Amino acid sequence: xxxxxxxxxxxxxxGVIGLGYVGLPLAVEKAKAGYEVLxxxxxxxxxxxxxxxxxxxxxxxxxxxxxxxxxxxxxxTSDYDRIKECDAVMxxxxxxxxxxxxxxxxxxxxxxxxxxxxxxxxxxxVLESTTYPGTTEEVxxxxxxxxxxxxxxxxxxxxxxxxVDPGNISYKTKNTPKVVGGVTSKCTEHAKVLYENVxxxxxxxxxxxxxxxxxxxxxxxxxxxxxxxxxxxxIVAKKMGINIxxxxxxxxxxxxxxxxxxPGPGVGGHCIPIDPFYLTxxxxxxxxxTRLIELAGEINxxxxxxxxxxxMDEMNKQKKCLNGAKVLIVGVAYxxxxxxxxxxxxxxxxxxxxxxxxxxxxxxxxxDTFMLKGKEYKTVKLTKELIETxxxxxxxxxxxxxxxxxxxxxxxxxxxxxxxxxKDKREKYSEKxxxx
Numbered sequence: 001x002x003x004x005x006x007x008x009x010x011x012x013x014x015g016v017i018g019l020g021y022v023g024l025p026l027a028v029e030k031a032k033a034g035y036e037v038l039x040x041x042x043x044x045x046x047x048x049x050x051x052x053x054x055x056x057x058x059x060x061x062x063x064x065x066x067x068x069x070x071x072x073x074x075x076x077t078s079d080y081d082r083i084k085e086c087d088a089v090m091x092x093x094x095x096x097x098x099x100x101x102x103x104x105x106x107x108x109x110x111x112x113x114x115x116x117x118x119x120x121x122x123x124x125x126v127l128e129s130t131t132y133p134g135t136t137e138e139v140x141x142x143x144x145x146x147x148x149x150x151x152x153x154x155x156x157x158x159x160x161x162x163x164v165d166p167g168n169i170s171y172k173t174k175n176t177p178k179v180v181g182g183v184t185s186k187c188t189e190h191a192k193v194l195y196e197n198v199x200x201x202x203x204x205x206x207x208x209x210x211x212x213x214x215x216x217x218x219x220x221x222x223x224x225x226x227x228x229x230x231x232x233x234x235i236v237a238k239k240m241g242i243n244i245x246x247x248x249x250x251x252x253x254x255x256x257x258x259x260x261x262x263p264g265p266g267v268g269g270h271c272i273p274i275d276p277f278y279l280t281x282x283x284x285x286x287x288x289x290t291r292l293i294e295l296a297g298e299i300n301x302x303x304x305x306x307x308x309x310x311x312m313d314e315m316n317k318q319k320k321c322l323n324g325a326k327v328l329i330v331g332v333a334y335x336x337x338x339x340x341x342x343x344x345x346x347x348x349x350x351x352x353x354x355x356x357x358x359x360x361x362x363x364x365x366x367x368d369t370f371m372l373k374g375k376e377y378k379t380v381k382l383t384k385e386l387i388e389t390x391x392x393x394x395x396x397x398x399x400x401x402x403x404x405x406x407x408x409x410x411x412x413x414x415x416x417x418x419x420x421x422x423k424d425k426r427e428k429y430s431e432k433x434x435x436x
Contacts, residue, residue, distance in 0.1 A: 003122040003156070006087055007194050011032040014194075015086035017111045019046045019076060021270070022128060022162040023092035024057045025173040031073040033198040038086060039076040050076035058338055059164070059172055067199050080114040082292035088194060089115055092162065094270075095129045101277045101297075103132055105139060112143045119144055124156040124190045125427070126180075127209075130216050130271065134276035135159075136209035137183060152184030158191035161216035166269075167338040177201045180213030182208070185299060220275040221293055226261040227272070228296035231303055234263035234436050238310075245420050245435060263436050265396050265418045266303040266345025268334025272345045273300070304348035305408040307436070308356060311392060311416050314434055320391060322356045327392040329353075329362040330408070331397020332370060332379070336419075339366040346396035362388065365402035387411040395419055 006012035012035060016027040019041040031037040041047055053066040068074045081145055083089060093107035108129055115125055125144065127136055134157040145151050160180045165171060172323050178195045180203055182188030188205050195203045206212050230248070237244040244263060252260040267273050276293045283290050312322045332342035341347065346362075350372060353360055363382045370377050380386060382404060387393065391414045398419030405422060408415060415422065416434045426433055 003087055003124060003195060004190055007190060007197065008123070010197065011036065012087035012194075013085055013198055015040060015083055015089040016092060017089060017114075018043075018092040018094070018107075018129075019043075019050060020092065020094070021057060021059070021166060022164050023090070024050070025059050025164065026090060026092060026128070026162075027074055028060050028068065029173050030198050031068040032064060035073070035198075037074045038082060039074065040078070040080060040083070041076060042078060044078055047076040047078050050074065050117065058166060058340075059168075067308070081118065083115055083118040084120065087122065088126070089319075090126050091115075092128045095131050095274075095278075097274050097277055100171065101339055103278050103281050104330075105135065107129065108135065108144070109139065112140045116143050119149060119153045119155060121149065124158070124187075124194065125429075126158045126160050126191050126194075128160055128162045128276050130161060130220075130278065131213060132282040133210045133213040134212060134282065135218065136181075141183060152182075152186050156182065156184075156187040156190040157209075158182035158187045159212045160191060160195065160386055161212060163216075163219075165334060166340050173199075175200045179201045179206060179212050179215050180204070181206040181209045183209060214279075217275055217279045220271045221279060223261075224267065224272050224276050225296045226259070227264075229300040231263045232263040232299050235306065238436075243408065243435065245423065262420070263418075264303065264345065265307045265349055265436075268342065268344040268346075269298045269340070270342050273297075304345050304352050307394065307416065307418055308347050308352040309397075310434070310436075311353075311394065311414075312356065314414060314416070315392060322353075322358050325358050325391040326389060327353055327358045327360055328393045330364075330382075330393060330395045331359060331399050331419075332362050332364045332367055333397050333399075336398045336400050337366065337402075341367060341370055344397075349394065349396055350377075361390070363403075364397065365399065382407065384411050392416065395421055 006409055011350045014030050014035045014037045016023050017040045019039045027037045039050055053069040055062045055065045091111045093111050096104050098104050151157050158180055160178055163176045180191045182191055192203050192205055234244040248260050251258050280290045280293055315322055332346045333341050350360055362379050364379045367379055387408055388411045392414040394416045398421045411424055415432055418436045422433055
């Protein structure tokens, strides 16, 4: 039986390397679809939790994980030698930037080398980690292909960008459309059939891995540029005495030619602050500088500093000094109602406040502890006394649940609402609410 037949009748064994925000939901969906799935991770605690049916990712349903582990459809291991057992391997590892905003493909290269050692005929490898156009063919393929194993003939290689949006109620791994680009047409066909067997969504194919890699970069570059634009508009509107939130609502009434984006204390998550700079890096090899993306990054990076400057100005109006002031941060996650704080702008707000010698406390119903610059922070419970003794409150994450905003409104002195979560209360408490 060849690989395409195994994929089609779901007798293929699937490996997923990396059991984080992308890998675990993907592994769960493949197991739910009927495949036997083996997850790989270098972190033993993740391996143990998966094998015990214990969930640690918000977008995974606890009961579903328990069920597929119990039915032996999903198991995990740190033994990469077991890649030999797999007919298809999905690579879902981190692709961070270094301090110079240069791509760090260490995890992709390490994973590819582990696969290469166990590569066999009739095997499919798909990279899902976001990276710059050319990675699949220029970095992975040379590590995999050899005289006795030719791509498109003996094994199949493709790229399919992850599209995970933590906390999104409407779109999960299962129903989000997929893009697939293989090194050859047969590579594309094998990956397409596998995803179609798993997802309740369309699978779109493109000419090569480069187009698939570029599609993910385009998606997030579109967002970083538009967020930077609206952040700059917010700064200009403030100087002109204009409420930017009302302006956005008014502009959004136009049924064509406008898409609302919203300002905030910066951008967070693994994708938007990072992915566009993969393109910036790669474009330099073609003697081109992506000026718009780089400028967008500068504007967004400035926002945490802008938030602190605005707070300092407001406190000065009340003859209060930020140095020594007690400031309560509401929300440290990078987006509402999740426990993910990767690249969260709230962290940079905290850092800027501490550089001004403010006394910081943080409350977040989804996060108990976090690390910042080697220092451990413990979040505190939101209480009347805590709010009353704070000189200012900054809402840095727009949590919609599990935060008592009425308690904050009734007992605070200054509220800097950077996410417009108090929109419906703005008129009643206008004397204490500051908007971005």
